[in-house]
Amino acid sequence: MQKVMEQFADRIREYYDDPLIPLARQFSFRRPPTMGELRRPPQVLLLGNHSSGKSSFVNHLLGIDVQKTGVAPTDDGFTIITHGSVENDLDGHAVVSNPDLAYEGLRHFGDQLVTHVRMKVRKVPLLRNATLVDSPGMIDEARAENGRGFDFPGVVRWFAERSDLVLVFFDPDKPGTTGETLQVFKESLGGMDHKLLIVLNKMDQFQTLHDFARAYGALCWNLGKVIPRKDLPMIYNTFVPIEGRPRSGLQMDDFEKARADLIDEIRRAPSRRMDNQITQMSGFAERLRLHAFVIDEAALRYRRARERAYGILVLLLIAAGATLFVTGLVMALPGLLVVALAGVAFLEMFSFPRTRTRLIDGFDQIFERHHDNEFLMRERAEDLHALWAEVKPRARKIAEKRGLQSFVRLRHSDRVVLNTLIEEDIPRLRSELYTALQKAAEAEEDPASD
Ligand SMILES: Nc1nc2c(ncn2[C@@H]2O[C@H](COP(=O)(O)OP(=O)(O)O)[C@@H](O)[C@H]2O)c(=O)[nH]1
Ligand SMILES: [Mg+2]
Structure with missing residues (x-):
């Protein structure tokens, strides 16, 4: 029994080491359980x-x-x-x-x-x-x-x-x-x-x-x-x-x-212990996924909004510069530079912070949009909403504190790994645990087969 528990504790730890802890760090998600707690x-x-x-x-x-x-x-x-x-x-x-x-x-x-x-x-x-x-x-x-x-x-x-x-x-x-x-x-x-x-x-x-x-x-x-x-x-x-x-x-x-x-x-507390650890990891992973997906989507929209705004500013400046050039008012070019700086200042100080606030306030919509399909299943919808209600306050706080640009984009491969972990690896781990515990219990009852 002891052996089985240690073996599963190690496997759980491996999932925390990769991918959960690095992703939790990337998105400032809450702290994972410590080694002491796992042990x-x-x-x-x-x-x-x-x-x-x-x-x-x-x-x-x-x-x-x-x-x-x-x-x-x-x-x-x-x-x-x-x-x-x-x-x-x-x-x-x-x-x-x-x-x-x-x-x-x-x-x-x-x-x-x-x-x-x-x-x-x-x-x-x-x-x-x-x-x-x-x-x-x-x-x-x-x-x-x-x-x-x-x-x-x-x-x-x-x-x-x-x-x-x-x-x-x-x-x-x-x-x-x-x-x-x-x-x-x-x-x-x-x-x-x-x-x-x-x-x-x-x-x-x-x-x-x-x-x-x-x-x-x-x-x-x-x-x-x-x-x-x-x-x-x-x-x-x-x-x-x-x-x-x-x-x-x-x-x-x-x-x-x-x-x-x-x-x-x-x-039977030891087997419950393992089961609870798997449940705890699964809860951690699901919340982390929600937290990371929503922040990542908001960060993406934020970056796009910035790019668009700067794109437009640059186009306007080029157009204005060209006009000045063609009409021979080259002397006014330094003036254009001032206008450009004023434009940047406006975007950075007024426009972008507002976009950011709007996006953070819109976390709910991002969440809803992201789970459109799952909401069709009633039960799943309730679970997801409850989960989101738990995750949201921290996600908002982190996004406000760190600002949306600072998040490194969630890679497609990380998304796949996280989804696979939640949907395939964890359920498999759980069923393997049951089998292993059953075997261990049988072996303990029948010492000859040890
Ligand atoms: N009749 C009866 N008395 C009990 C039982 N369990 C505890 N007691 C008595 O209830 C009192 C309080 O018990 P204790 O174990 O100190 O309760 P605790 O405060 O919950 O720790 C003691 O005098 C016990 O002897 C029980 O199952 N039946
Ligand atoms: Mg007592």
């Missing part, structure tokens, strides 16, 4: 209300008491639990200042956050499959915003973007999504539905099916309000087995099965 191990983020059972689940999963649990809000930080042969605990400053750990980005959230981060290195084999991030409980009250001293939704987004699975725990007592939970769903988890797994925990607390149905219904209803999608993500109804708890009146088999499925998903 980071699979990661699973646990979110949820305070006391919903995140830490208990982590302890159960790893079979050790790594996290404190309890009703009192004891743990109010982010704990990164990762694999290592030497067990060790690091504080936030040590974590964010070590470039090998890929958590340096957290420093931007300020010291208040850094003091709320720690890392625990443990020898548990499951951690080879995924690093776990346990988080402080979300506070389900409207006034939650001002309590923390750091940008909580921002930090959650940072972790979620770098995670391959995000588990959101709910407590059946509070299946609500108000306050901070609502804020996190809206601000931190937007566009990450594919990574989300919802866990309705503490099934063992229910005495009757009616209690369960009510909590489950309330949860679905509340999620429906914050997840803009017709079908909700998978909901795992389960519980953390803890010795000495009173038995529930309900049959527990299904809830046990749900827990086993959930743990399987966590074990």
Whole structure:
């Protein structure tokens, strides 16, 4: 498995090295993921209300008491639990200042956050499959915003973007999504539905099916309000087995099965990791293509407008010069030079900047024109518009800042390479990954064939 992952990570890196990064540079597109980000191990983020059972689940999963649990809000930080042969605990400053750990980005959230981060290195084999991030409980009250001293939704987004699975725990007592939970769903988890797994925990607390149905219904209803999608993500109804708890009146088999499925998903984090990396690269490439095509087209029109204007100016000057020459007014030629200079000044100072602004304001039309054919397919049109809405602000900003002349023309061969990458290479890479992972899994199950 490890080998397969490394092999695909290398192939992904090659596509970034050529053609993506050089083209991104040519058109000042956003920064590609760093080596550290590409190399980071699979990661699973646990979110949820305070006391919903995140830490208990982590302890159960790893079979050790790594996290404190309890009703009192004891743990109010982010704990990164990762694999290592030497067990060790690091504080936030040590974590964010070590470039090998890929958590340096957290420093931007300020010291208040850094003091709320720690890392625990443990020898548990499951951690080879995924690093776990346990988080402080979300506070389900409207006034939650001002309590923390750091940008909580921002930090959650940072972790979620770098995670391959995000588990959101709910407590059946509070299946609500108000306050901070609502804020996190809206601000931190937007566009990450594919990574989300919802866990309705503490099934063992229910005495009757009616209690369960009510909590489950309330949860679905509340999620429906914050997840803009017709079908909700998978909901795992389960519980953390803890010795000495009173038995529930309900049959527990299904809830046990749900827990086993959930743990399987966590074990599969490495393949999700690769899949997410391919998705991330595909997203990068598609946005880059849009960004580059639109800017390139505008730059081309700008250059043409300049050429036309100068062409006309030169023609006029030649005509005027010839007239002066023929009519014997050669003395007026220096005057013509002044007129020429004035013409250039007018074009450069008034006319071209206006053309430029007009072209940048017209990015939408260029985009529409460029995708005429695709818009005929309804679904594709929606995707493309959403993509363009994301790309446009930066494309405009870059074009305004750099000016349209400064862009080197997008070569035809680069266009072809980019199109092939998006339409052929990436889908092929993905299907090859599936085959390779399947083979690796089979080989692991059957050690004789190794
Ligand atoms: N009955 C029951 N109690 C649980 C379950 N999971 C956690 N708890 C209890 O809920 C309390 C809070 O758990 P904890 O893991 O600290 O929650 P966290 O704040 O989300 O990390 C603890 O007293 C746990 O023993 C569960 O599945 N069923
Ligand atoms: Mg906890």
